[in-house]
Amino acid sequence: MATTDITHDSLARIIAANRRTDVVMASIGILVLMVAGTLLGAVFIDLLASGWERLVNPDFYTNFPSRRPAQAGIISAVVGTSLVMLVTAVIAVPLGVAAGLYLEEYAAKNWLTDLIEINVSNLAGVPSIIYGLLALGLFVYGFGTGETILTAGLTLALLILPVIIVATREAVRSIPQDLREAAYGLGADKWQTVRLYVLPAARPGILTGVIVGLARAIGEAAPVITIGALTFIAFLPPAPLQIESPFINFDWLTSPFTVMPIQMFNWVSRPQAEFHINAAATGVVLMVMTLAMNALAIYIRLRLRRLQR
Amino acid sequence: MQRQLNTLMNEQFDDIPAPLGEASPATELRAEVRNLDFWYGDTQALKGVNLRVADRKVTAMIGPSGCGKSTLLRCFNRMHDLYPGNSYGGEIRLFPEDRNLIEMDPGLVRLRIGMVFQKPNPFPKSIFENVAAGLRVRGINAKKPLDERVEQALQGAALWDEVKDRLQESAYGLSGGQQQRLCIARALAPQPDILLLDEPTSALDPIATAKIEDLLTKLHKSVTVIIVTHNMQQAARISNYTAYMHMGKLVEYGVTDDLFTAPREQMTSDYITGRFG
Numbered sequence: 001m002a003t004t005d006i007t008h009d010s011l012a013r014i015i016a017a018n019r020r021t022d023v024v025m026a027s028i029g030i031l032v033l034m035v036a037g038t039l040l041g042a043v044f045i046d047l048l049a050s051g052w053e054r055l056v057n058p059d060f061y062t063n064f065p066s067r068r069p070a071q072a073g074i075i076s077a078v079v080g081t082s083l084v085m086l087v088t089a090v091i092a093v094p095l096g097v098a099a100g101l102y103l104e105e106y107a108a109k110n111w112l113t114d115l116i117e118i119n120v121s122n123l124a125g126v127p128s129i130i131y132g133l134l135a136l137g138l139f140v141y142g143f144g145t146g147e148t149i150l151t152a153g154l155t156l157a158l159l160i161l162p163v164i165i166v167a168t169r170e171a172v173r174s175i176p177q178d179l180r181e182a183a184y185g186l187g188a189d190k191w192q193t194v195r196l197y198v199l200p201a202a203r204p205g206i207l208t209g210v211i212v213g214l215a216r217a218i219g220e221a222a223p224v225i226t227i228g229a230l231t232f233i234a235f236l237p238p239a240p241l242q243i244e245s246p247f248i249n250f251d252w253l254t255s256p257f258t259v260m261p262i263q264m265f266n267w268v269s270r271p272q273a274e275f276h277i278n279a280a281a282t283g284v285v286l287m288v289m290t291l292a293m294n295a296l297a298i299y300i301r302l303r304l305r306r307l308q309r
Numbered sequence: 310m311q312r313q314l315n316t317l318m319n320e321q322f323d324d325i326p327a328p329l330g331e332a333s334p335a336t337e338l339r340a341e342v343r344n345l346d347f348w349y350g351d352t353q354a355l356k357g358v359n360l361r362v363a364d365r366k367v368t369a370m371i372g373p374s375g376c377g378k379s380t381l382l383r384c385f386n387r388m389h390d391l392y393p394g395n396s397y398g399g400e401i402r403l404f405p406e407d408r409n410l411i412e413m414d415p416g417l418v419r420l421r422i423g424m425v426f427q428k429p430n431p432f433p434k435s436i437f438e439n440v441a442a443g444l445r446v447r448g449i450n451a452k453k454p455l456d457e458r459v460e461q462a463l464q465g466a467a468l469w470d471e472v473k474d475r476l477q478e479s480a481y482g483l484s485g486g487q488q489q490r491l492c493i494a495r496a497l498a499p500q501p502d503i504l505l506l507d508e509p510t511s512a513l514d515p516i517a518t519a520k521i522e523d524l525l526t527k528l529h530k531s532v533t534v535i536i537v538t539h540n541m542q543q544a545a546r547i548s549n550y551t552a553y554m555h556m557g558k559l560v561e562y563g564v565t566d567d568l569f570t571a572p573r574e575q576m577t578s579d580y581i582t583g584r585f586g
Contacts, residue, residue, distance in 0.1 A: 109393065178430040184391060186443040186495065187420035196442075201433055 044287060051281030060281060064234045065263065069274030072267075074282055076233045080149070080257035081218060081289070083237060087153020087253070088160065088217050093210055096161050100168025100206075105194055117169075124162035131159045132226025140227055147228035149237060150253040155223050160213030167209020171202035204301045211297040215290050221261035231266040233258050260286045338404050339364040339503060339533045340385070345411075346398035347380055347389070354380045356557045357399070362503070364404075367525060367534040369548035369565065371541055373580065377557040378537045382505050385535065386422040387415035403502070420447065423496035424505040428512050429488035431480035431495075436472050439480045439491055443499040458498055465531075466494035467524050486517025490524065497532070504528070506536040510543065522547050541581055545569050553577045 054060045063073025103120075107113045135155035145151045175198050183193040237255030241248055260282060267279035340362040347355035355377050362368050370378040380389075387410070389395040400409045403421075410418050423443070431439050440459045449455060459476075463469040468490045472483070480491055489509055496504055506525070510518040525547050528534055538544050544551050545565060552562040553576070561568060561577045572578040 176430075178426065178428060179432065181388065181391070181424075181426060182430040182432065182492070182495075183442075185386060185388070185419060185424040185426070186446050186499070187416060188442075188446045189416050192446055196445075197432055 044284070047280045047283040047287070051277055051279075051284050054277055054281035055284060060278075065232050065266075069270075069272060069278055072275070072278055074260070074263060074278075074285060076236060077258050077260045077263035077282070078285070079236050080229075080233075081259045081286075083149050083240075083252060084152045084156065084224075084257065084259055085214060085218055087149060088156040089210070089214060091153060092157035092160050092164055092213065095157070096164025096209075096213075097168050097206055099161070100165045101172060101194060101199070103165070104169045104172040105190070105198065120162050120165050124166060127222075128159055128220050129222040129226060131155055132223030134158070135223060135227050146254065147230070147256055148254045149257045151227050152224050152229060152257065152259070153253075155227055156217040156220060159220065159223060160217050163213040163216065164206075164209050167212065168202070168206050171205025171209070172198060174205065175201050203304055207297050207301055207304075211294055214293060218290055218293070219261055219286065221259070221265050224259055224262060225265075229262055230256050230258050231262055260289070337364040338362070340404060340410075341402045342381070342384075342399070343402065344399040345381070345384065345401060347377075347384060348396045348398075349380075350394040354557050355384070358554075358557075358559045360552055360559055360562060362533060362535060363550060365529055365531065365533055366549040367529045367536060367547055369544035369551045370535070370537045370554060371539070371544050371551060371580075372554035372560075374539070376554040378552075378554045379507055380557075381554070382507055382535060382537045385410070385418075385503065385505050386424050387411075387418045388424070390415040420499070421501060422503045422505060423499065423501035425489070425492050425496050425507065425509050427508045429485055429492055431483070431488050431491055433479070433481060435477045436480050436483070436491065437476040440494050440498050442495060447499055459494075462494040462498035463491075465497050465528070466490045467520065467527075468494055484517070486513050486520060489513060489517070489521060493521070493524065497528075501532065503533045503535060506534065508537055508539060511539065518543075541569075553580060555580075 048055070059071070060073050061078070062075055063071055064076050065074075066072040099120075103113060103117060107116075132155060135151060135158065139145045139151045139154055140147065145154070179197055179201060180193055183197045188196065233256060237252035237257060238249060240250075240252055264279045264282040264286065267275040267282065270276075338361055342358050342360040342362075345355055345358040346353065358377075358381060360368075360381075370381060372378050383389055384397065384401060389397075397411045399411070401411055402408065403410050410422075432442060434442075437459055440462050441455050444455055444458055449458070460469060460473075463472060468487060471487060472491075475482075480488065483491060489512075493504075493506075493509070510521050513521070522543060525534060525536065529549070536544075536548065548565045550563065551565040551568045553560045553568065553572075553574075555576055561572060561574045563573075568577065569581055572581060
C-alpha cells in the first residue's frame, strides 16, 4: 500500500496523532495555569499568615500610622487610595472612552490616525515612573496643583488612559457592521448609532478595560511617590459629603494624602520586624480591594449581558 | 406633474396588464433610476442603469452573483455613503416630488426609505425597543403613539400574535424567521416611502421563507417594495415587476409574468432557464 493512499487506517493514524497533540497541549496549559495560580495563592497565603495578627484587629483599619507598630493602622491609606481612585476613574473613563470612540468611529482612516493609534498603544507600555516625572513637572510645578489627591488622580489617569483607549477601540471594533447598518438604515445619524447601539453593545469590553486600568493604578507606588505623596499622615482629607448645604465639597481634592502601596513600602523598609507584619496585612487589604473591584466589574458585565440577551 | 408622471409611465407601463390579477388603477411612478453609474473605488459596479419603480408594487431584481443587484438596491438608501471611496453618477429621482436622492442628505434618504438586510440583524434589545427604534430616531418617544405604532408594525409584519406577550423580552430569543420579520416590522414602523429588501430569506428555512413571501405579497398594498433575490421562483411568486441584471447592467425589465414566460433577451432566457448563473 502506497503511503499516499487515503484509507481508513491512515485517517485513524492522523486522528490518533491529533489526539496526542491535544493531550500534550492541554497538559502544558494546565501546568502553566497551576504555576501561576499556585504562585498567586502562595503570595496571598503568605501575606495572610504574616499579617494575620493585625488583620483580625479592628484597630488596624481605624488607626492612623504610628511610631509604635502595634498601634499603627491604615485608615489614611485606605481613604487616600479610595479618593485617588475616584479621581482617576472620573477623569480617565470618560476621556478614554471618548478618545477610543473617536478613533474608531469618527476619525478618518489615514496615516495620522494610524500614527496616533500606534502611539497610544505604545504609551500603555511606558514605565509608570515616567508618568510620575511628567506629572511632577506638569501638574505639581506647571499647574501648581501641589502634592495632592487631585495631582495623584490626574497622574494615574494619564497612566491608565492608553489602556482604556485601546480596550474601548477593541470593543467598538468588535461590534458587527450589521448592527451599524441596521441603525443607519433606520435613518439614525452617527451619534444616535454610536450612543444607542454601538456603545451599549461595546460596554462589557470597555468595562473590562476600565477594570484592568484601575487595577493597575491601585497598585502603583512609583509615580505617586514621585509627585510627593506623604509616607506618614495622621489626618484624613475633608469629607466629600457634609450635612450643611451645599452637602458636597471638593476641599479633599487639594488635601495631602498617602496610598496603600506607599504605606506598604514604607513599612517594609523599616528595620523593625513588627512593621513587616503591618506591611503584609496592608498587602492583603490591597489585594482584596483589587479583587473586589474585579468582582464588581464581573457582576456589572453579567447584569448587562442578561439585559441584552 | 401628474400628467408628466403618466407620460413617463406610458412609455413603459402602457401595454402592461394589471399585474397579479389585481384590478389595478393606473400605476404611478415612485422612483426612477436614470443612467446610474456606481464605483467602488476604481471598480465600476453599475453601468448606466435605468429602472422605473412603480408605486405600491413589488419590484424584484434578479441576476447572477456579482451582477450589481445588491449594489443597486443599496444606492436607494445611500448605504454606500457609509464607506469611503464609493461614488455615484446619474440620478435616482423620487416621486411625487421629483427629487434626486443621490443629491439629498443620506440621513434624510434613510429616514424615508427603509431597509431589511440579508441576515436578520435585530438590536440586542427587547422586541418592543427593536420596533420602536426607528420611531425614536424620528423623535417619537411618547408611550401611547409608540405602543400603537409598534403594534401596528408587528401586525403588518405578521408577528404580533407570536410576540404580543413577550414584547419586553430580548429579540435574540426569537427564531431566525421571527427575527427577520421583526426587522421587517422595524423597517415598517416609521412608514417608509419605499421598503428595500436585500435577499431577506436567504438565511432562512423554507417555512420561514414562505411566511415572509406571504407577508410581502400583502405588504405592497401599502408600501412600495424593492427586493433583491437570488431565488428566481421567489421573484416569480411575489413580484409585479422584475429586473434582470448582468455585469452591472440592467438587461431586461418588465412585468414579472412576461419576463419569466417570454423574455425578450437571450441572456435573460438563459438565466431563468438555468443555463448559467
